[in-house]
Amino acid sequence: MDTIGFIGGGNMAEAMINGVLKANVYRPGKVFVSDIRAERLEYLREHYGIRTAENNADLASNADILVLSVKPQNMADALESAKDTLKPDALVISIAAGIRTTDIAAVLGDVAIVRVMPNMPAWVDEGASVLFANEKAQARVEIARLVFLSVGEADVIEDEGLIDAVTAVSGSGPAYFFLLLDRMIDAAVELGLPGKIARSLVLQTGKGACLLAEKVAEDGESPADLVRRVATPGGTTEAAFNVFTEGSFGPMVNAAIKKACQRSQELSHG
Numbered sequence: 009m010d011t012i013g014f015i016g017g018g019n020m021a022e023a024m025i026n027g028v029l030k031a032n033v034y035r036p037g038k039v040f041v042s043d044i045r046a047e048r049l050e051y052l053r054e055h056y057g058i059r060t061a062e063n064n065a066d067l068a069s070n071a072d073i074l075v076l077s078v079k080p081q082n083m084a085d086a087l088e089s090a091k092d093t094l095k096p097d098a099l100v101i102s103i104a105a106g107i108r109t110t111d112i113a114a115v116l117g118d119v120a121i122v123r124v125m126p127n128m129p130a131w132v133d134e135g136a137s138v139l140f141a142n143e144k145a146q147a148r149v150e151i152a153r154l155v156f157l158s159v160g161e162a163d164v165i166e167d168e169g170l171i172d173a174v175t176a177v178s179g180s181g182p183a184y185f186f187l188l189l190d191r192m193i194d195a196a197v198e199l200g201l202p203g204k205i206a207r208s209l210v211l212q213t214g215k216g217a218c219l220l221a222e223k224v225a226e227d228g229e230s231p232a233d234l235v236r237r238v239a240t241p242g243g244t245t246e247a248a249f250n251v252f253t254e255g256s257f258g259p260m261v262n263a264a265i266k267k268a269c270q271r272s273q274e275l276s277h278g
Contacts, residue, residue, distance in 0.1 A: 010038060012155070013071030015064050015086050016078035017043035017052050020103060023130040024075065025056055027159035030133075042067040064089035071095070073155070076102040076112070080275070083107050087115040094119065099145060101152050105175060106275035109142040109168060120145035122152040125174045126159070128182045135160030136178040140168045172276060176268035184264070189214055 012034055014021045021041065028034045036057035042064050043049050049060040061067035068074055068090035078086045083104050094100075100121045102112055109121045122145050126137040137156040141149035141164070149164055156162035165171070189210055196206035221231050239245040252258075 010072050011040065011070055012038065012073040012075065013040035013042070013061070013067045014075045014077050015042055015067060015090060016076070016082070017041045017045075017048050018077060018079075020126060020130065021075065021077035022052065023135070023159055024077070024126075024155065025052070025058060027130065027133060028155055029056060029058075031158035033154060033158050040067050040070055065093045068098070069093040069095070071098060073099045073101060073151070075155075076100065076104055076107075078104060080104045080106050083111075084115075087112060091116050099148055099151060101155070105179065106272065108276055109140070113142065118144060120148055122149055123168065123171060124152070124156060125171055125179045126156060127178050130156075130159035133159050135162075136181075137162040138171065138174040138178070139164045140166070140171060172269050172272040175272040176265045179272075180268050184261075185214065 012028065014025065025039060025041070028039070029036060037059060039056070039058040040061050041049065041052055041058060042061040043052075052058060053060050061070070064086060072095065074090065074094065076083065076086060083102075094116060096119075098119060100112065100116065100119055101124060102109075102121065103124050103126055105125070107123070109123050112121050112123075113119065121142045123140045123142075124137055126135050129135050130137070135156065137160065139149060139152055139156065139162060141152070145152070153162045153164060165174075192210045192213075193203075193206050196210060197203055201209070217234075221234060224230075224234060239249055
């Protein structure tokens with residue numbers, strides 16, 4: 009697709025803009041963005057060399073791929089402002105949580121729509137995105153996937169209902185890791201380690217653990233296999249695990265993710 013336009017120039021839109029430019033999926037002159045904040049548009053134009061639009065209608069008229077990157081509560085206004093100038097053969101991509109493809113089609117009409125749940129690590133090109141294409145977009149979903157591959161990994165699902173589970177696992181998931189990292193740093197400081205060293209140890213440990221888990225997965229091993237390697241009987245790791253078990257750590261994680269999925273379902277259905 010020749011041009012791509014973003015309605016909404018927030019953090020995730022910027023991550024995607026940065027990604028497609030670095031990956032040479034698009035040149036700056038083929039990327040458009042609109043936003044209600046003039047200072048935000050100025051920043052994006054100066055920092056990335058992309059083109060800005062005066063309004064959403066103008067942007068929609070220039071975009072072969074239209075990315076809806078506004079907050080869910082602003083989606084209705086964004087759709088209304090773009091519907092009359094949207095190209096008939098445009099591919100519409102929505103990254104707004106809780107907004108179904110049928111909700112978008114109810115305003116824009118019978119157009120190709122791909123709904124995507126990305127996540128925050130897209131900022132460092134390590135995002136995890138999942139895409140769902142409505143019937144009209146199924147033949148073009150790989151075009152949309154290419155955009156998200158520029159900021160990490162991207163998978164396609166055939167059941168839109170699974171987006172709620174994706175939201176709970178990967179959409180909200182980075183925050184679960186951030187919480188664990190934060191608590192580990194606090195504990196390290198309480199044990200007497202200087203804050204800088206505690207932070208460095210915990211962040212590197214988290215990074216290394218994830219990279220190792222990814223590497224062994226290539227050989228068919230799971231995180232549970234790595235747990236067994238580290239937690240030798242009678243050792244320090246087992247002592248820590250005993251506390252986790254007493255506190256029902258596993259069931260608590262399971263319940264938390266299910267609760268996040270339930271909330272996503274509630275938001276999707278108003």
